[in-house]
Amino acid sequence: MIKTAVMGYGTIGSGVTEILAENRDVIAAQAGQEIELKYVLDLREFPDSPIADKVIHEFKLIEEDPEIQIVIEVMGGIEPARTMILEALNAGKNVVTANKDLLAVHGKELLDTA
Secondary structure, three states: OEEEEEEOOOHHHHHHHHHHHHOHHHHHHHHOOOEEEEEEEOOOOOOOOOOHHHEEOOHHHHHHOOOEEEEEEOOOOOOOHHHHHHHHHHOOOEEEEOOHHHHHHHHHHHHHHO
16 A cells, blocks of 8 residues: 655645545556555644545654655645655655646756655
């Protein structure tokens, strides 16, 4: 089983978590194993959300958790996304992002670290 964390639970982050849940079987078949969402990092609480029990507020939990293999960054902006991605990469985690601002400004640094 591959355990993941999503950083950001806005429009895109909530969509990512929904797709992971709704397409669980298809994704597992394509990946060759199940993908489990372990954490959702956000500043806010989401008590009525299906991911309420996964919400955390401290990035260190993701960075230091040896089970987390994939980090999906959907926070947007340059900071703190850049710092968190670099720390996740340095912790040996795979990172997925479509953060165009961050990649335009710091893409080489992120690629070199990866």
